[in-house]
Amino acid sequence: MKIAVCIKQVPDTEARLRVAKDGRWIDEEDVPFTINESDEVALEAALQIAEKQGGEVIAFSLGPERVREALRKALALGAGRAVHLRHEAFAGGDALATGRALASAIRREECDLVITGSQSDDNGFGATGTVVAGMLAWPHAWLVMGVEVEEGGRTLKVTREMESGLSEVFRLTVPAVLEVQAGLNHPRYASLKGIMSAKKKEIAELSPADLGLIESEVGLAGSRLEVLSVGFPEAAAGAQILSGDGAASELVSKLKNEARVI
Amino acid sequence: MAKVCAVLQQREGKIHRMAWETVAAAQQLAALSGEKATAVLLGSGVAGLANEVAGCDLESVRVIDHPLLADYTPGGYVAALAGLIALEPPETLLFPHTYQTIEYLPRLAVAAGAGIIPEGLSFEPDGAGGTIWKRPVLGGKLHARVRAKGTGPTLVSLQSGAFSADSRTAGQAAIVAVGIDLATAASWREILGVEQMGGETVDLSKAEIIVAIGRGIGGADKMGPVEELARLLKADIGASRPVIDSGWLPRDRQIGSSGQTVSPKLYLAFGISGAIQHLVGMKGSTCIVAVNKDAGAPIFKIANYGIVGDLHEVIPAMVAALKED
Numbered sequence: 001m002k003i004a005v006c007i008k009q010v011p012d013t014e015a016r017l018r019v020a021k022d023g024r025w026i027d028e029e030d031v032p033f034t035i036n037e038s039d040e041v042a043l044e045a046a047l048q049i050a051e052k053q054g055g056e057v058i059a060f061s062l063g064p065e066r067v068r069e070a071l072r073k074a075l076a077l078g079a080g081r082a083v084h085l086r087h088e089a090f091a092g093g094d095a096l097a098t099g100r101a102l103a104s105a106i107r108r109e110e111c112d113l114v115i116t117g118s119q120s121d122d123n124g125f126g127a128t129g130t131v132v133a134g135m136l137a138w139p140h141a142w143l144v145m146g147v148e149v150e151e152g153g154r155t156l157k158v159t160r161e162m163e164s165g166l167s168e169v170f171r172l173t174v175p176a177v178l179e180v181q182a183g184l185n186h187p188r189y190a191s192l193k194g195i196m197s198a199k200k201k202e203i204a205e206l207s208p209a210d211l212g213l214i215e216s217e218v219g220l221a222g223s224r225l226e227v228l229s230v231g232f233p234e235a236a237a238g239a240q241i242l243s244g245d246g247a248a249s250e251l252v253s254k255l256k257n258e259a260r261v262i
Numbered sequence: 263m264a265k266v267c268a269v270l271q272q273r274e275g276k277i278h279r280m281a282w283e284t285v286a287a288a289q290q291l292a293a294l295s296g297e298k299a300t301a302v303l304l305g306s307g308v309a310g311l312a313n314e315v316a317g318c319d320l321e322s323v324r325v326i327d328h329p330l331l332a333d334y335t336p337g338g339y340v341a342a343l344a345g346l347i348a349l350e351p352p353e354t355l356l357f358p359h360t361y362q363t364i365e366y367l368p369r370l371a372v373a374a375g376a377g378i379i380p381e382g383l384s385f386e387p388d389g390a391g392g393t394i395w396k397r398p399v400l401g402g403k404l405h406a407r408v409r410a411k412g413t414g415p416t417l418v419s420l421q422s423g424a425f426s427a428d429s430r431t432a433g434q435a436a437i438v439a440v441g442i443d444l445a446t447a448a449s450w451r452e453i454l455g456v457e458q459m460g461g462e463t464v465d466l467s468k469a470e471i472i473v474a475i476g477r478g479i480g481g482a483d484k485m486g487p488v489e490e491l492a493r494l495l496k497a498d499i500g501a502s503r504p505v506i507d508s509g510w511l512p513r514d515r516q517i518g519s520s521g522q523t524v525s526p527k528l529y530l531a532f533g534i535s536g537a538i539q540h541l542v543g544m545k546g547s548t549c550i551v552a553v554n555k556d557a558g559a560p561i562f563k564i565a566n567y568g569i570v571g572d573l574h575e576v577i578p579a580m581v582a583a584l585k586e587d
């Protein structure tokens with residue numbers, strides 16, 4: 001099977017965030033970036049399927065120069081090739097614009113399966129993989145918690161998470177798009193051998209023109225959503241922040257005598 | 263059809279709790295331009311449910327009743343709603359931000375040429391006839407003010423609890439059957455069944471005190487002090503999703519939108535950042551305590567008491583203080 005994996009690079013969840021000068025997004029300077037959590041799970045799922053069924057895994061990422069590092073890591077983990085959608089015009093895209101670009105790049109490769117994460121840790125649209133499926137007109141499933149390849153790769157038995165601990169099981173025909181949820185598997189670590197061999201693997205770079213798209217179809221220009229500003233949410237009234245050496249014992253005494261809950 | 267539509271969710275003869283919140287939000291959004299909203303109901307044999315919805319103050323309840331819609335499938339739902347939008351495009355369609363809706367909504371956007379605003383928390387008019395929505399980004403650490411641009415309808419999903427279901431106003435709405443040809447609709451999936459994930463054995467919904475841990479605990483081997491604190495407080499132990507996904511605790515300890523919903527009188531969150539999917543499962547707790555080394559963690563925004571610090575120091579210190587008396 002030829003499997004495309006979509007990988008987004010996002011700010012590390014532990015990063016200290018500051019609002020950028022223009023007020024529209026965070027200031028990315030000094031922010032450490034990592035591969036989005038569910039995208040690592042997507043890559044692991046793809047590698048496991050390719051190992052079992054035979055085939056190739058191609059990692060796709062749309063983003064600026066720094067994204068090469070994420071793709072390099074995907075190659076070290078076992079992806080055979082990487083495709084970097086890299087152009088100023090791609091910046092600031094919503095799920096529709098980013099999904100359109102990714103779908104165009106994936107279409108060139110004639111893949112059998114696309115695996116993405118369920119949700120990015122930064123934009124959190126929960127939508128880009130489904131947009132890719134819509135643009136390719138392939139079946140899809142969101143919040144995938146189980147995949148079994150059947151009939152030598154012609155169909156997939158998929159478990160999708162529902163609310164409150166329930167899940168739905170159904171069958172899809174290939175080609176299809178699976179948007180996997182954290183917890184599906186435990187992603188592997190890169191081996192030294194993997195890291196060395198990644199250096200020799202190819203990272204192709206594509207612009208909108210390479211994809212047959214005009215610049216107004218991608219990035220912010222091709223989006224239906226614009227961010228006007230970002231800011232820190234207000235605190236609920238009455239939150240008491242305790243500090244200093246005695247904070248823990250002060251907390252215990254407040255829970256006893258003030259809140260009266262213990 | 264009105265400019266503002268609420269698309270409802272139902273399953274097994276019941277309107278989803280969040281669909282009533284969607285109705286309330288649609289009424290409020292439509293009221294900005296002095297109008298009423300339309301509600302849309304999909305399913306098979308849903309006349310009874312339509313009557314229930316018609317008791318709200320709405321322009322009408324549009325019902326797409328079709329055997330193909332008996333079970334939810336993305337193919338059936340996208341075809342039905344894209345057909346409805348094509349007949350008479352509304353400006354804004356509101357949806358409950360449920361796992362079911364989010365699965366098909368982006369695909370509907372592609373089919374209907376619509377924009378997507380996921381996880382709306384609140385709205386305000388932009389003064390030029392448009393609407394500005396607030397939505398969480400970066401795990402809820404920041405809120406973004408966003409607006410739809412370009413042409414075509416906008417699909418907005420509403421975060422659980424963002425609008426109060428009780429604020430919806432009653433009325434008497436007409437029920438209008440809408441015929442959409444679904445003959446060529448692909449279901450895209452063959453449903454095999456519904457299962458319980460990982461078997462729920464622990465019921466945390468009745469717990470009085472919950473000691474909850476998040477990824478900040480750092481590993482299953484660090485649980486000792488947490489268990490001791492729980493013992494002293496006679497508390498149950500709960501966790502955020504990454505703790506479960508990492509295999510540090512069994513799945514029946516998960517709290518949040520994919521796990522259990524709890525409302526103890528005391529909820530202590532250690533090393534939990536406070537992502538919305540966690541908050542929806544515990545924000546009904548009477549007293550919330552947050553211990554986190556990051557002062558900017560969103561969990562502090564809903565806490566009653568907080569300590570900015572290392573949980574590996576705070577927990578043993580709490581244990582010592584509890585033992586003292």
Ligand SMILES: Cc1cc2nc3c(=O)[nH]c(=O)nc-3n(C[C@H](O)[C@H](O)[C@H](O)COP(=O)(O)OP(=O)(O)OC[C@H]3O[C@@H](n4cnc5c(N)ncnc54)[C@H](O)[C@@H]3O)c2cc1C
Binds near residue numbers: 119401476555
């Ligand atoms: C569809 C969907 C469903 C989901 N369902 C759920 C769900 O049901 N329940 C759920 O919880 N999540 C759920 N999630 C995941 C959710 O989005 C968050 O990723 C998750 O809640 C984060 O868990 P966390 O706070 O433990 O980890 P993180 O966000 O990584 O936060 C860890 C926190 O620990 C703090 N920390 C680290 N070390 C220490 C220390 N030594 N002392 C003190 N603090 C420390 C850090 O500052 C940080 O704030 C879902 C996500 C999706 C997309």
Ligand SMILES: Nc1ncnc2c1ncn2[C@@H]1O[C@H](COP(=O)(O)O)[C@@H](O)[C@H]1O
Binds near residue numbers: 008098124125126129
């Ligand atoms: N810029 C991107 N490059 C590659 N994949 C992406 C990108 N943005 C989103 N994705 C994929 O789409 C999924 C959902 O992202 P989102 O819709 O932003 O929540 C992610 O988990 C990724 O797999």
